[in-house]
Structure formats: structure tokens, C-alpha cells
Amino acid sequence: MPAPAPNVYAPPEGEPPRAVYLHVPFCQHRCGYCDFTLVARQDDLIPQWLTALGNELQRLDRPYEVDTIFVGGGTPTHLNETQLEEFFQLIRSHFNLSENGEFSIEANPDGLTDSKLTLLQQCGINRISLGVQSFDDDVLQVLERTHRADEAQEVIHQCSEFIPDVSLDLIFGVPDQQLELWQTTLETALSLPISHVSTYGLTFEKGTAFEQRRRAGDLLPVMDDVERNMYAFAIDVIPESGRAHYETSNFAMPGHECRHNMVYWDASEYFGFGPGAARYVNGVRSTNARNVTRWIRDWLENRDSLQDHEVLSADARAREAIYLAMRLVRGLNVPEFETRFNVSLTELVGNEVTHHIEGGMLEVVDGWLRLTREGRFVADSVMIDLV
Incomplete structure (x- = not known):
């Protein structure tokens, strides 16, 4: 008979985690390469999700002070301003951000107004990560992004007026993308007021539309040597702009590394809430249900909604720490x-x-x-x- 699942919301036994991740699973559109936990064009679920999230957060035994809060998705800024205010109030009710703490949110370039950015600023957001992916309109079309390259540049300047740290996500190895296009995208990115940039090679994840198109021969990956050259260009050129290469995919100005992600790479513990969110508390790794409607249904009935869990042995913890540290350049x-x-x-x-x-x-x-x-x-x- 399998052992019962541990209480993943039990109070921390030692020093409590100093980081929390919250997942907002809503988007206007699911891009063909995306395998994240989200639903598109189902905004009618947002009020229920907020109630369910409040119920999950109530499982904490008390409010906690943390050094980093990371709001990911989905597209968290897809929420309207009233919904965002309710969401941030939930966070404030259960977590206190330490002085000089990092409060990050993910966003897409479209839909960010001055009014919404003002709200983010007032709610304490001091770092925004923009899913730009490319500064080439043809590449953006292949990736099924809903913004244009010129719009992304405008939004980056706009964000920098409200939020001190602006980070960009960029994707290379896109079908039909030549090295020269990638070089131009990077050069454009590095000319903008950003403190951090993340570069990811395109992957064809199981179950995604891109993976199905690849199997059908409709979408062909770039050659391995082309993708290697793109990565080589990134790790050679980005540091020349003053943004040091500090992790496999990440570059930052000194002091502007993503402190929340450093928690993961240092194999430290962290809280996690929302559909698909992972947590690591009391030596137990667990992941919430990835099915958004199932997670909402469970938590509306105050039932734990877990996908899986693992109690790590001392040996497993040590080996995982090695694995994670190897992602860091240091x-x-x-x-x-x-x-x-x-x-x-x-x-x-x-x-x-x-x-x-x-x-x-x-x-x-x-x-x-x-x-x-x-x-x-x-x-x-x-x-x-x-x-």
C-alpha cells in the first residue's frame, strides 16, 4: 500500500523558506511551443481561481516574511486591474516582503498600460520579466506571439519608467531563423534599458502544437550546429554589454541577478501556490495539479490538489544540489x-x-x-x- 502523501502545508520545521512562487494560469492565447500550466480565453474562471488561491494560502499556519516573491504564469498581467488588486491583497495577507526584497512579475508586451504599470508599482513590484522572445516580426509570427517587434521596444521603455528592473526572455533556434536574425535581436535587446536577459533554445515539448507539427513535418527544427552558434554568440556578446553570464540561460548587470531563481539553483527551500506550482518545504518536493479546472474545483472544496510529491533522502538532496549548481557559471x-x-x-x-x-x-x-x-x-x- 503506498505511503500517504505528506502534509505539504505543514509548518516549516527549521528556518522557513524565504521565497514564494505564485502561479497565474491565464492567457489570451496559448503559443504553439508553450507547455506551461494555463488556460486561454477562459477569463470567466478568474474569480473562482482567486477564491481557490485564497483557500490554498489559508493552509499556511501564519504570515511569513520572505526575501523574494515571483508571480509567474500564464500571463499574470492578463488580469484586469480590479483582479490584480485582489490578487496582491491575498499576497499581502500571507507574506511580508523583507526590506530590499525582490518582487517579480511576468508579463507580455501587449496589454501593459500606464495605468496597469502604475498599479504594479504601487503594489510593490520592482522587477518585471517580459516575454518578448524576438525583435523580428517574422520570427514572432512563427512563434505565434501576439505583439510586434516595435511594440515590444516601446513597452520596454514604458516599463523602465515605472519598474526599476526590466528583464527580457528571448528564444533562439526557431525554425527558419538564421544566425544573423538572432544577432540582430540580441543587438536590439542590448540597446534597450534592461538589467537582465534570459535566452532559451526552442524546445518541442510533448503535447504542444509545435511538437505535433514537427512530427508531421510541418515545422522543422534548426540544425544543431546553427543552434550551437546562436548560443555561442549569446554567451560571447551579451557580457560585453556589462550583463554578466551567471547561469546557463541568464545574464545580468552586477547586482541584478534574479534572486528568486537563485533560490532554486542554490537548492534552497521555497513556497509555491496556484495550479502547477512547485514547492520545496521540509525536504519534500511537491507539485500542484496542472489541470487548472481540477485545481480550482479541489480548492473551492478545500481539498489539497497535488500532482506529485517526493520526500528527498539526504543522498538525493546532495546530488540535486550538485545538479542545480552546475547551471551557475560560478x-x-x-x-x-x-x-x-x-x-x-x-x-x-x-x-x-x-x-x-x-x-x-x-x-x-x-x-x-x-x-x-x-x-x-x-x-x-x-x-x-x-x-
């Missing part, structure tokens, strides 16, 4: 790791580390184990070997 601080997890890195993964050092994929510099430049191009396979 890598893993070996002495700190061995103290934190009371384990020898050599005993745990010594053979694998030696193999990849000899192969030129890993290096140790001043006590830090990290990927080499060449290792960055095969990071996933190297990291899998270490876990």
Missing part, C-alpha cells in the same frame, strides 16, 4: 557543499567528475567545480552524469 563551492551536506564530493561523484575534467567539460578553480566553456554546450548530459 559552479559549486565544494567546501561549502561538503559542510552543508556532510558528504565528500569525491565519494559521491568522484569518478564522474574526474571523467569530465579529463574530457575538458569540467574544471576546478579555487575550490569551485564548474563547467568549462565547452562544457556549457553539453551541460545537460554532464549534469545528468553527476546525479
